[in-house]
Amino acid sequence: MTPILQCAALSKAYSSKYALSAIDLAVNRGRIVGLLGPNGSGKTTLIKIASGLLTPSGGSILIDGKAPGAETKSLVSYLPERTYLCDWMRVNDILDMFEDFYPDFDKAKSHEMLQRLGIGQTDRLKSMSKGTKEKVQLILVMSRSASLYLLDEPIGGVDPAARDYILRTIIGNYSENATVLISTHLISDVESTIDDVIFIQNGSIKLTSSVDDIREKHQKSVDELFREVFVC
Amino acid sequence: MEWVLRDDRPIYLQLIEHIKLRIVSGAYPVGSKLPAVRDLAAEAAVNPNTMQKALSELERNGLVHSQRTAGRYITEDKTMIDQIKEDLAKEQLRAFFKSMEAIGFTKEETMRLVQKAAEEDKQ
Amino acid sequence: MLRKLLKYEFRATGRTFLPMFVAVVIISVVSRVLYSDNISQALQGSSWFVDLVYGMTAFMYVAVICAMFVMALIVLIQRFQKNLMGDEGYLMFTLPVRPWQLITAKSAAALVWSAASCAVAMLAVMILGSQYGGFFEGFGRAAESFAWFCFEVGVPVPLMIFEILLIMLVSFFSGAMMIYASIALGHLWPRHKNAGAIVSFAGLCIVMQVITTALTHILDSINFFNQDYNLQLFIWLIIAYLLLFTAAYFVITNYILSHRLNLE
Numbered sequence: 054m055t056p057i058l059q060c061a062a063l064s065k066a067y068s069s070k071y072a073l074s075a076i077d078l079a080v081n082r083g084r085i086v087g088l089l090g091p092n093g094s095g096k097t098t099l100i101k102i103a104s105g106l107l108t109p110s111g112g113s114i115l116i117d118g119k120a121p122g123a124e125t126k127s128l129v130s131y132l133p134e135r136t137y138l139c140d141w142m143r144v145n146d147i148l149d150m151f152e153d154f155y156p157d158f159d160k161a162k163s164h165e166m167l168q169r170l171g172i173g174q175t176d177r178l179k180s181m182s183k184g185t186k187e188k189v190q191l192i193l194v195m196s197r198s199a200s201l202y203l204l205d206e207p208i209g210g211v212d213p214a215a216r217d218y219i220l221r222t223i224i225g226n227y228s229e230n231a232t233v234l235i236s237t238h239l240i241s242d243v244e245s246t247i248d249d250v251i252f253i254q255n256g257s258i259k260l261t262s263s264v265d266d267i268r269e270k271h272q273k274s275v276d277e278l279f280r281e282v283f284v285c
Numbered sequence: 286m287e288w289v290l291r292d293d294r295p296i297y298l299q300l301i302e303h304i305k306l307r308i309v310s311g312a313y314p315v316g317s318k319l320p321a322v323r324d325l326a327a328e329a330a331v332n333p334n335t336m337q338k339a340l341s342e343l344e345r346n347g348l349v350h351s352q353r354t355a356g357r358y359i360t361e362d363k364t365m366i367d368q369i370k371e372d373l374a375k376e377q378l379r380a381f382f383k384s385m386e387a388i389g390f391t392k393e394e395t396m397r398l399v400q401k402a403a404e405e406d407k408q
Numbered sequence: 409m410l411r412k413l414l415k416y417e418f419r420a421t422g423r424t425f426l427p428m429f430v431a432v433v434i435i436s437v438v439s440r441v442l443y444s445d446n447i448s449q450a451l452q453g454s455s456w457f458v459d460l461v462y463g464m465t466a467f468m469y470v471a472v473i474c475a476m477f478v479m480a481l482i483v484l485i486q487r488f489q490k491n492l493m494g495d496e497g498y499l500m501f502t503l504p505v506r507p508w509q510l511i512t513a514k515s516a517a518a519l520v521w522s523a524a525s526c527a528v529a530m531l532a533v534m535i536l537g538s539q540y541g542g543f544f545e546g547f548g549r550a551a552e553s554f555a556w557f558c559f560e561v562g563v564p565v566p567l568m569i570f571e572i573l574l575i576m577l578v579s580f581f582s583g584a585m586m587i588y589a590s591i592a593l594g595h596l597w598p599r600h601k602n603a604g605a606i607v608s609f610a611g612l613c614i615v616m617q618v619i620t621t622a623l624t625h626i627l628d629s630i631n632f633f634n635q636d637y638n639l640q641l642f643i644w645l646i647i648a649y650l651l652l653f654t655a656a657y658f659v660i661t662n663y664i665l666s667h668r669l670n671l672e
Contacts, residue, residue: 127504274292
């Protein structure tokens with residue numbers, strides 16, 4: 054089976070600086086992968102390129118063997134770090150919109166998750182706190198049955214209880230046909246959730262391995278190894 | 286019984302130990318059906334792939350067997366379970382004796398302390 | 409997909425326009441009532457406050473109609489700038505749609521609202537003006553002149569009307585596409601997107617002007633304009649010319665959104 058995500062010599066340059074340099078990567082299906090690196094290492098850039106929001110400066114990226122475009126966007130469920138919700142909408146409206154554009158959107162599931170988190174369907178997006186908006190976005194993303202989930206810092210600005218809920222949702226959502234790519238710098242929180250790790254720093258990949266391999270080989274947690282590898 | 290996982294050893298190995306413990310202690314009765322991989326993974330808050338790996342290993346050892354589509358079942362083999370129970374006990378004892386030795390007690394002194402502690406515990 | 413995009417485009421912009429349209433109609437009706445012969449004779453001049461109300465009403469009437477058109481322009485720009493190139497772009501550009509569909513949906517919706525604004529403005533004028541005897545006479549005479557003009561140039565009235573509407577339609581689209589292209593070109597300057605858009609717009613205006621002037625000179629030199637004046641040909645040439653620019657701007661915008669997108 055073709056890997057769900059493939060990068061070959063992928064680069065992205067801004068003025069003279071390279072956010073990503075010659076990234077070679079292959080992510081297989083059915084894996085939960087952690088894209089781990091310090092802030093500014095290129096995690097968000099990589100994810101945005103895969104989502105079709107940034108144009109590469111060089112190299113190629115393929116999702117399910119295709120270049121980013123309308124087809125790949127229907128396979129990808131992207132959770133950005135920022136809020137992208139339209140101010141004028143209520144929760145109902147954005148659910149309708151997702152249902153309209155994404156055939157794989159499960160409205161019933163989204164209702165259940167909203168209820169669990171205490172968010173009303175007629176609530177206005179404008180009057181929500183940032184944290185609540187992020188939860189709504191997470192629900193939108195996880196209510197889809199995508200082939201590739203790209204989650205950019207999903208647990209970054211969230212309280213520990215919500216963090217747990219989010220990780221449990223990711224685990225619960227798992228299917229053999231789906232791949233989840235989580236980018237974060239909070240490694241110890243996600244370690245037991247992810248299968249594989251990709252260490253990225255200054256736009257280059259430093260390490261790819263499975264969590265178990267790292268623990269066996271190095272006799273320490275991924276978090277500890279990370280601190281060693283990325284010494285300031 | 287809570288799933289307590291340490292972060293410096295492979296998760297799947299810890300899951301195997303945990304499930305073994307549940308089997309020998311009777312939390313998962315002999316011959317009973319195990320919950321689905323998904324549910325076990327959710328309960329332990331781990332990646333389903335990792336739980337799958339642990340269960341496959343247990344299958345290899347014969348502690349667990351899968352009935353095609355019906356799911357996974359604990360073995361009916363009481364002797365195997367008892368053997369594993371004994372092995373686990375031996376491990377604990379070995380570690381215990383080592384710790385006591387590090388403190389400075391001989392095996393005889395250790396045995397006496399154990400006896401005393403057991404009696405005190407009864408009261 | 410295009411239909412769905414249009415649906416949400418209308419939902420998002422309707423909340424701005426519909427209240428405005430209602431306001432225009434209400435103020436027209438109020439003006440009509442206040443300025444009707446009986447009432448204005450009775451009330452006007454009776455106190456400074458009443459005169460103030462009369463003045464305000466007249467002012468509001470003109471103001472809301474102008475505001476309608478200004479709003480149409482602002483919405484045209486904003487829906488592209490904010491919804492596509494801003495934070496909401498993270499949603500719009502991850503939908504499984506192609507950039508040309510996004511561009512088309514926005515310009516089509518803008519067209520509908522602009523046309524609606526024209527219709528509402530005409531309605532407002534009708535409401536206010538219909539009480540005056542000479543109003544409909546004036547219309548009648550204008551229509552006569554128009555029909556006479558069509559006869560003189562040998563073009564049937566329906567065809568003339570159709571061509572005028574077509575010119576208006578294509579002008580609108582060429583204007584809208586020029587604005588979109590400017591915003592898209594401005595997007596290529598990573599740190600000065602807004603300034604870039606304005607500069608691009610100026611640039612495109614200049615380019616359009618230069619090409620038009622050059623073309624006019626060329627046509628002049630081959631005595632194109634001294635021939636028996638063929639209005640029909642001239643009109644269709646203008647339409648084709650505007651269509652060309654519209655297409656060019658569309659291609660520029662589509663290319664940038666498809667292959668040069670860099671959302672912050």
